[in-house]
Amino acid sequence: MRVLVTGGSGRLGRSVVTVLASRGHDVTSVDTAEHPWPEGITSAVCDLLDRDARAELFDRTAPEAVVHLAGIAVPFARPDAETLRVNTVLAWEVLSAAVAAGARSAVAASSPTVYGYNTPSWRPHYLPLDEDHPVAPWHAYGLSKAVVEETVRTLARTADTCVLSAVRPGYVVSPEEWRGATTQQGHTIRERLDDPALAAGSLFNYVDAHDAAELFALIVEHPEQVPSGTVYNAVAPDPLSEGPVDAHLARLHPTTAEHAPALADGRAVFSSERARNDLGWLPKRTWRDHLDQPERI
């Protein structure tokens, strides 16, 4: 299948492109940044906010599926209005172009930050958090992702032949980050494990980049199993913590204390059951197996 991956040079995109190509797809990676791809993967350097460049790209590649990852990927990395504008305009333009090009599926990256944790007043209705739980973004990045999800639902109402969906990957851990490279927050995964206050910022969620990429691949390969407009959480089944997170959560996010005991068995704060039920997605790579510090495991 011809698959166009936007943001293919990024932390998650590199794994998505690699996994799709390894499954036999004809992949084109598009990004403003170059990446040294091996033979067999087509790449294009293009600013997807540029209307003419975008039109030329879709005409030339005629994608049967689009995985949209491009955007500003970290809260507060850029001025708020820029984060909001870039992420929402990119999603509208890329997903609309996918529908117009006749793609059978188009899936966009959202984020667990849509839930709105990390404010003193945030109080979950229940735990673990599934996709039916209300969202309440409080910063421009989270709001931009809530708009991405609404864009998916909006386009799904009229797109007859294209299945639209969104995925909320947890804190993505790339192969080099398992080996000790610093993550997007400027510290290592080992440091996140050693200081629960660091991992608490994302409610201890994480997902291996390859595992997340496999969910994008399943969505692309089985659009008939995806109800159009669906949002999927994509997190590892366990928390990024040496043990269960119920006590950490109650201490570091006191408003969760009522529901934190539900996590005493070691489960993650987020549920990815929907992706498992619809597509059989089972994240296989946990920090206990993959972190390159065997003496601590």
Ligand SMILES: NC(=O)c1ccc[n+]([C@@H]2O[C@H](COP(=O)([O-])OP(=O)(O)OC[C@H]3O[C@@H](n4cnc5c(N)ncnc54)[C@H](O)[C@@H]3O)[C@@H](O)[C@H]2O)c1
């Ligand atoms: N990394 C995470 O932990 C995480 C978690 C949840 C959601 N996400 C989402 O997943 C997606 C990918 O995240 P990532 O960590 O790989 O981010 P990243 O910053 O590594 O990659 C994003 C890529 O998009 C490209 N890009 C940005 N604007 C573009 C434009 N106008 N035209 C073409 N390319 C453009 C960038 O050059 C970059 O390579 C993002 O949408 C992000 O919000 C990431």
